[in-house]
Amino acid sequence: MSGRFPELAPFADHRVELEALVGQASGAPQLSPHAVNAPMIHHWAEAMGDTNPIYVSNEAARAYGHEGIVAPPAMLQAWIMRGLRDVQPATVADQRGAEGDRDAYTTMSVLLDEEGLTGVRATNCRQHYGRSLVLGDRLLARSYIESISDPTRTRLGPGRFITTRFEFTAVPDAGVPESPSPAEIAALAAAGDPVAVMRFRILRYHPAEVASAAAGTGAGGAGHAHEVARPLRPRPAITPDNAFWFDGTRAHALLIQRCASCGTLRHPPVPACGVCQSLEWDTAESSGRGVLYSFVVVHHPRVEAFDYPLPVGLVELEEGTRVVANLDGIAPEALRIGLPLVATFVDYDAELSLPVFVPAGPVPGPEAA
Numbered sequence: 001m002s003g004r005f006p007e008l009a010p011f012a013d014h015r016v017e018l019e020a021l022v023g024q025a026s027g028a029p030q031l032s033p034h035a036v037n038a039p040m041i042h043h044w045a046e047a048m049g050d051t052n053p054i055y056v057s058n059e060a061a062r063a064y065g066h067e068g069i070v071a072p073p074a075m076l077q078a079w080i081m082r083g084l085r086d087v088q089p090a091t092v093a094d095q096r097g098a099e100g101d102r103d104a105y106t107t108m109s110v111l112l113d114e115e116g117l118t119g120v121r122a123t124n125c126r127q128h129y130g131r132s133l134v135l136g137d138r139l140l141a142r143s144y145i146e147s148i149s150d151p152t153r154t155r156l157g158p159g160r161f162i163t164t165r166f167e168f169t170a171v172p173d174a175g176v177p178e179s180p181s182p183a184e185i186a187a188l189a190a191a192g193d194p195v196a197v198m199r200f201r202i203l204r205y206h207p208a209e210v211a212s213a214a215a216g217t218g219a220g221g222a223g224h225a226h227e228v229a230r231p232l233r234p235r236p237a238i239t240p241d242n243a244f245w246f247d248g249t250r251a252h253a254l255l256i257q258r259c260a261s262c263g264t265l266r267h268p269p270v271p272a273c274g275v276c277q278s279l280e281w282d283t284a285e286s287s288g289r290g291v292l293y294s295f296v297v298v299h300h301p302r303v304e305a306f307d308y309p310l311p312v313g314l315v316e317l318e319e320g321t322r323v324v325a326n327l328d329g330i331a332p333e334a335l336r337i338g339l340p341l342v343a344t345f346v347d348y349d350a351e352l353s354l355p356v357f358v359p360a361g362p363v364p365g366p367e368a369a
Contacts, residue, residue, distance in 0.1 A: 005151060005158040007206050011116035018111055018148045018160075025144055026105035026164055028182055029189040032079040032139040035173035036071050044075050047294070047314070049267070049322050052274040070132035076168065076196055079139040104145055108162070117159050117204040119304075124237045127198045137170040140189035146199065156231050159205025168196040207231065207304070233305045233348045242269040244283060250353045252345040254286040256321055267321040288343030289360060290317040297332040315341055315357050329358035339363070 004013065034040070038056075045055045050072060053060035058068045071079075102110070112118075133139065146165040151158050169192025177184055238246055248255035257269045261278035272279050298310040311327040313335075325343070327335065340360040347353045 005153065005206075007158055008116050008151065011206075012111075012114045014111040014115055015150075018108065021104050021108050021145050022148055023144065023146075024104040025142065026108075027103045027143055029186050030080055030082075030141045030143075031176070031180065031185045031188065033082075034079070036079060036133045036135055036137040036139070038069060038135060040078070041069065041071050041075070044072060044078065048072075048074075050274065066132065066134070068135060070134055071137075073127070073129045073132065073196075076127060076129075076133075076139075076198065079133070080141045080168070105143075105164070108145060108148070112160065112162075112204045115160075116206045119156060119159070119203075119205040119207045119231070121156065121203040121205065121234055123161065123201045123203050123235075125198065125200050127196060129196050130194050133170060133195060136173050137195075138173045138176050138188075139195070140169050140171065140185065140192050142167045142169075142189050154203060154205060156203065157206045159203050161201060161203055163199055163201045166198040166200065167194070168198070169193055170195045231305050233352060233354075234303070235352070241271055245269055246352075248283070248285075249345060249355060250351075252353065254288050254317075254323075254343050254355055255283040256286050256317070256319060257281050258284045265319055265321050267323055284319070286317050286319050286321075286343070288317075288355070290315045290323075290341055290343075290357070292316075292327075292335065292337055292339040292341055292357075293322055294337065295327065295335050297335070311335060313341070313357060315343075323355070325354065326356045327358070328356050330363055334363050 041055050044050075045052070052072070054064050054066060054070055055061075055072055056069065061067075061069050143164055143166045146163045147161075148163075149161040151160055169189055171188050171192045176188065180188070236242075236246060244257075245255055256265045256267055258265050258281060259273035259276065259278055260280035260282050262273060262276045264273055264275045265284060266274065273281070293314045293316040295311060295313040298306075298312060299308060302308055309332050311330075311332050312324065313327045314322055314324055316322045327341075328344075330339075341357040342360040343355040343357055345353050346356050
């Protein structure tokens with residue numbers, strides 16, 4: 001059968017049903033729970049180390065042609081994203097609902113599961129901004145299944161790439177009813193001012209399996225065991241702006257982007273300096289020393305390439321920038337803000353090396369792992 005792989009032969013082929021879903025709305029329009037507001041913008045800018053003054057100063061924003069403070073463009077999803085407690089009940093309800101009650105995205109997910117494509121990897125996200133979000137905007141999002149690829153071979157196994165298109169609009173908060181109905185939210189989304197479009201792409205794949213057989217001649221007889229091969233760590237989205245950073249980590253060097261005009265260090269890498277707007281830059285090598293600024297310990301959802309519990313830290317380097325990385329060499333319960341850390345490097349495979357931070361000295365409290 002065209003487009004099929006041997007691994008998928010035991011599973012259903014829902015090619016026709018999947019093609020029919022392309023172009024359909026993947027779910028009901030979403031309304032941000034809160035209007036764009038200054039405290040949330042300030043928290044975001046502070047956590048990300050973004051010093052662009054137009055996010056915190058009306059005077060600076062007006063100097064650049066805005067009426068007042070604007071929200072960072074990369075903060076787009078923060079306004080619309082539901083919390084875990086909101087998402088989980090809805091997801092369970094969708095999965096248990098009758099077939100006729102499922103939205104297009106849930107229907108697609110069920111069909112892909114039946115095709116044997118039970119693994120999920122996010123691959124890339126592209127955003128196009130129409131205008132800046134301003135204080136008092138209520139953000140709305142409509143999503144559509146834009147494309148479902150034919151089965152293709154990947155390193156993780158055969159799979160399909162799924163692209164979902166999100167269309168974001170904004171309306172004044174004053175015009176939003178206190179408890180809008182789904183029909184009112186849909187009308188607001190359709191009438192709102194277009195502000196951004198986002199395309200989010202994932203890979204749904206069939207996890208590769210490695211079979212090993214061991215023959216025996218004793219009383220136990222012959223037998224064999226099957227184990228699932230550990231997939232590669234997810235690939236980073238490498239762009240012309242951040243390629244130097246991943247080149248550096250492969251060489252076990254932690255490089256920081258530096259403005260060639262004013263010397264400001266910045267991370268994550270971006271095309272222009274937020275202080276002087278210069279497009280010229282070079283790099284400085286970090287000592288790798290820093291302190292734990294914030295952290296989370298991930299337990300769920302689980303991804304096969306990682307070990308759990310998975311501590312992830314926001315590390316403030318002694319040069320002043322911050323970097324997100326895995327933490328190791330310490331029990332999760334012993335983690336604390338301000339803990340001195342130092343970067344080591346882990347070669348996950350021939351193409352990917354990343355910094356992993358470990359304690360720079362003795363750890364008080366529970367013994368290090």
